[in-house]
Amino acid sequence: MKQKKVISDAVIERLPLYYRDLLLLQDAGIDIISSEKLGERLGITPEQIRKDLTCFGAFGKKGVGYYVGELCQQIVEIIGLQQHWKVGIAGIGHLGWALANYKTFGRLGFRTTGLFDVDHRIIGQNVGGVIVTPISEMDKVIRKEGIQIGIITTPASVAQQVADQMVNAGIKGILSFAPLRLNVPDHIFVFREDLSIGLSRISYYLTNKPEEQ
Amino acid sequence: MKQKKVISDAVIERLPLYYRDLLLLQDAGIDIISSEKLGERLGITPEQIRKDLTCFGAFGKKGVGYYVGELCQQIVEIIGLQQHWKVGIAGIGHLGWALANYKTFGRLGFRTTGLFDVDHRIIGQNVGGVIVTPISEMDKVIRKEGIQIGIITTPASVAQQVADQMVNAGIKGILSFAPLRLNVPDHIFVFREDLSIGLSRISYYLTNKPEEQ
Incomplete structure (x- = not known):
């Protein structure tokens, strides 16, 4: 029976990190790993790992570790x-281009099957195995391919318009790199990514940390 | 006198979001904005904005709003x-390329002055105005340019080695896209970015949300 327990966002955000490392372990032929070892690899305390993983049931063997494949x-x-989600990316500038070629998405089971842009120099190009189509045909491609998740890497000024178009075509979730709020119906899930947060955090830390000698 | 109050990570992560929107407002010639308007633009409640901004002192004029330039x-x-931090990027694949061209970094005052790779097809290319140099010369460039922040977009397998090289050359903070923990001395601040978290969050939400009719 399917468990419907609510899991905190913090745990959900750590799961892909666990998963990616477990895949690396699997590739290396490792079958069992302890929370200590996994913690060392990931920079997370073993206590946190055990707590996270018991959130959705116990998979470990006491004193031995977790079965990598099962986990x-x-x-x-x-x-x-x-589910092997199908993904469409609108805005094939540098960032969209990088995401279209980002192998981890594929490893996680996300398949990019639509790329959209307005620039005639980009339309028609093969980017990571997908041909870029005009954004005016985005609705058609989303419906035809059954794309469920949209990624927005367009300039902020057109992001809302692109989101509207995605929602109208049947997209259920949006990953947006635009620095503004997108107005979407309640049943659409939007996750906003901001690449400038990391550098800003580092700047804050370097500016405010106690001076060493 | 400089205020040295500790500000929570959550506030620090929202500040660049405020800042980027305030720059857009400034460009549009808007001098004053209320917490309600700012909240609407950003998808943050006005209460949260007021709380965040009082963390470091009051800038608003009651009943009017915040002075955009001052804020x-x-x-x-x-x-x-x-500080106009100088930044170096190691690993000029698709993601490194995108970050080297990411205009928001420049708008926030980060100047990319070093790009490093091992691939001879990439070395020597001009990417966003900077020539890619061999990673074997990274130490020299970091010292010469006075680069303080390193971005790692290399494959995971070499990320630790690259981090060591950066730290030895005098880097103080690292933004890492590698999915593994980096071992660095205590005084080095590492921020780990994971582009797969957003899609994983969306997948989780779409899988577990209550079914609508």
Whole structure:
């Protein structure tokens, strides 16, 4: 029976990190790993790992560790990666281009099947195996391919318009790199990514940390 | 006198968001904005904005709003953006390329002055105005340019080695896109970015949300 326990956002954000490392372990032929070892690899305390993983049931063998394959499978099911989500990216500038070629998305089960832009120099190009189509045809491609998730890497000035177009075509979730709020119906899930946060955090830290000698 | 109050990570992460929107307002010639308007633009409640901004002193005029220019200047000083940090990027694949061309970094005051790779097809290319140099010369460039912040967009397998090289050359903070923990001395601040978190969050939400009709 499917478990419907609510899991905190912080745990959900750590699951892909666990999952990616478990895949690396699997590739290396490692079957069992302790929370200590996993913690060392990831920079997370073993206590936190055990707490996170018991959130959705116990998979470990006491004194031995977690079965890597089994844990992978469980995380896939919890995150919902077995769905093999189809993804469309609007705005194939540098960032869109990088995301279209980002291998980790594929490893996690996300398949990019639509790329959209307005620039005639980019339309028609093959980017990571997908041909860029005009954004005016985005509705058609989303419906035809059954794309469920949209990524917005357009300039902020057109992001809302692109989001509207995505929602109208049947997109259910949006990952947006635009620095502004998108107005979407309640049932659409928007996750906003901001690449400038990391550098700003570092700047804050370097500016405010106690001076060493 | 400089205020040394500790500000929570959550506030620090919202500050660049405020700042980027305030710059857009400034460009549009808007001098004053209320917390309600700012909240509407950003998808943050006005209460949260007022709370965040009083963390480091009151800039608003009651019943009128915040002075855009003044608030910008204050945020710059709190985050430490007036330092004009110099940034080096190691790993000029698709993501490194995108970051080297990411205009927001420049707008926030981060100047990319070093790009490093091992691939001879990439070395020597001009990417966003900077020539890519061999990673074997990274130490020399970091010292010569006085680069303080390193961005790691290399494959995970070499990320630790690159981090060591950066730290030895005098880097103080690292933004890492590698999915593994980096071992660095205590005084080095590492911020780990993971582009797969957003899609995983969306997948989780779409998998677990209550079904609508």
